Amino acid sequence: MEGCYISRSCSIIGTKVLVDGQTDFNTEQVVDFNTFIKSVYKHYKIGFLKFYKMDNLSKLAFLTSEILLMGSGLQQKYSPEDTGIVLINSSSTLETDNRYYLTIKDKSNYFPSPAVFVYTLPNIMVGEIAIRNKIMGENITFVAEKYDPQFLYEYVSLLMNEKIKRCICGWVEFERTGSCYESLIYLVEKDDITNRNIKFDASFLEKNYLDLKA
Amino acid sequence: MVYIAGDNVITSLGFSTAENIRKISENVCGITRSDDKRISRTPVPVALVDSDRLEKEFAKIPSKKQYTRLEKLAILSIRDALLGSGVDPSDKRTGIIFSTTKGNIDLLDPDMASRYEDHRIHLWSAAHEIQQQIGNPNTPIVISNACISGSLAVLVGQRLINNGKFDHVIVAGADIMSEFIISGFQSFQAVSEEPCKPFDKGRSGITIGEGAGTIILTTDPPNGKKNSRITVMGGGTSNDANHISGPSRTGDGLYFAINMALAEAGLQAEKIDYISAHGTGTGYNDEMEAKAIAWASLERKPVNIFKGYIGHTLGAAGIIESVYAFESMIGNLLFPSMGFTNLGVSKDLNIIKTLEQAPLHFCLKLASGFGGCNAAVIYRKE
Numbered sequence: 302m303e304g305c306y307i308s309r310s311c312s313i314i315g316t317k318v319l320v321d322g323q324t325d326f327n328t329e330q331v332v333d334f335n336t337f338i339k340s341v342y343k344h345y346k347i348g349f350l351k352f353y354k355m356d357n358l359s360k361l362a363f364l365t366s367e368i369l370l371m372g373s374g375l376q377q378k379y380s381p382e383d384t385g386i387v388l389i390n391s392s393s394t395l396e397t398d399n400r401y402y403l404t405i406k407d408k409s410n411y412f413p414s415p416a417v418f419v420y421t422l423p424n425i426m427v428g429e430i431a432i433r434n435k436i437m438g439e440n441i442t443f444v445a446e447k448y449d450p451q452f453l454y455e456y457v458s459l460l461m462n463e464k465i466k467r468c469i470c471g472w473v474e475f476e477r478t479g480s481c482y483e484s485l486i487y488l489v490e491k492d493d494i495t496n497r498n499i500k501f502d503a504s505f506l507e508k509n510y511l512d513l514k515a
Numbered sequence: 516m517v518y519i520a521g522d523n524v525i526t527s528l529g530f531s532t533a534e535n536i537r538k539i540s541e542n543v544c545g546i547t548r549s550d551d552k553r554i555s556r557t558p559v560p561v562a563l564v565d566s567d568r569l570e571k572e573f574a575k576i577p578s579k580k581q582y583t584r585l586e587k588l589a590i591l592s593i594r595d596a597l598l599g600s601g602v603d604p605s606d607k608r609t610g611i612i613f614s615t616t617k618g619n620i621d622l623l624d625p626d627m628a629s630r631y632e633d634h635r636i637h638l639w640s641a642a643h644e645i646q647q648q649i650g651n652p653n654t655p656i657v658i659s660n661a662c663i664s665g666s667l668a669v670l671v672g673q674r675l676i677n678n679g680k681f682d683h684v685i686v687a688g689a690d691i692m693s694e695f696i697i698s699g700f701q702s703f704q705a706v707s708e709e710p711c712k713p714f715d716k717g718r719s720g721i722t723i724g725e726g727a728g729t730i731i732l733t734t735d736p737p738n739g740k741k742n743s744r745i746t747v748m749g750g751g752t753s754n755d756a757n758h759i760s761g762p763s764r765t766g767d768g769l770y771f772a773i774n775m776a777l778a779e780a781g782l783q784a785e786k787i788d789y790i791s792a793h794g795t796g797t798g799y800n801d802e803m804e805a806k807a808i809a810w811a812s813l814e815r816k817p818v819n820i821f822k823g824y825i826g827h828t829l830g831a832a833g834i835i836e837s838v839y840a841f842e843s844m845i846g847n848l849l850f851p852s853m854g855f856t857n858l859g860v861s862k863d864l865n866i867i868k869t870l871e872q873a874p875l876h877f878c879l880k881l882a883s884g885f886g887g888c889n890a891a892v893i894y895r896k897e
Contacts, residue, residue: 393637393638395637399623415702421617425759425886427888428886428887431754431887432887436754436756437753437756440888442658444639444659446643446654456674459677
């Protein structure tokens, strides 16, 4: 099988946005997720009002993908079914599950909302990215205790080999209590369009993640 | 080549594939009206697994640990599917995939949660308990992808075997009944007041079910039931890229998935003998599916939907309904779509109304879900 290349990566963690491993935006002071993620949205001038309706997990995945794909000309070069999306996380949608549960727990204050309920599925973040970018190819959400670069590499490679020409893939985690969040998403293509020779392989993904956490 | 070496389904109709198929053959509907206030504030049709029987069956397994309802369903299902499959769960070359939408969702309740470790509500934690109980050495691969989770799990299993990662894969899926799910679909006004009637003119929504299903995949040609062997020929997934809680109006996403499945299987649409549709019973889903089926030149192929018997079993649906399709193929039987009387979609589909015999070689299984996801899988009988 021919190898694939990483055209670009984007990560949102703590107070920072990193592009290709370099800090691209940093709020410096620690604020709550909501305040932080809105400042990211404003800094990158993302004009997409549906962003405000998303749950925290989808906001994190969506903004990471937006910054990842800036200037990539996704729609021009490929047809909609040529691009796939593969995301992994650990806590599924537990933070939103708790939020939804509070709306049905108290029988005297019962107000289940479809706008909250729909976000209790982890693949909704994939759907949000697909809608925004008109991506119709292979897509899946895995849940794993920890980020598993080896498995991500294996699964994306087999899709790239047989089903798609380009893949948005990575890790988007929003912990149950909201105390920890991190994303690391890659744009993987068959050609080395950036001429940087960054091969898509498990050891690179692993090192990249460890650097991020360091 | 990826073969089916064994299977099981546990639903409101029973605890084995044979028991389920017998009930379906006898036109038994597993949906009943529940006035359990723990499930819904108002009475609602649901398809429930018999709890007393679940405890009785599970008590036969020597185990000291305490398991949740979801885990019990999955463990029983896998153990039954493994019987006679020739696949050793303790083999390092046997992988395990678990599909679920909400896992141990009952543990959101603090009283329930207090009986288990904190992490047990995580989907990977439930999968870990199941994998440990059946004595498998591999980290479970967990797929949570709305209502296509089960179909996706079969496809991922087939792909990982074809890729050489495993020789055998245990593909299991489960979801349980909860107020969480019922209230959520009710908030969308998507829950039917009567047992669901997929593709029918009078359909008015989903009936939620619960259950578990297992399909054992292997590279070794197994001894088939009635000298028939089922293989997974190919499949594909797609996204509508249209709306997070409503399907495409044109059926384009599902149409792409069907085309991918046909391409991988190396088949023309004409060769498909039978379609097991997703058929949630909502206006939008069934119409979208009908358009995709017609667009793929499959408009006159026999179609059925099993949700009228067992409700929508969510993350297990793709597995359970695939197992039913295997039995259809093996017996050359087209089972009627429970709840269907008059066609209520814009395409002239051939929905099966009465039990029919027909030679069945190639079956197409469809699934679609929230987030705009679609899956299509093609099975072959040889």
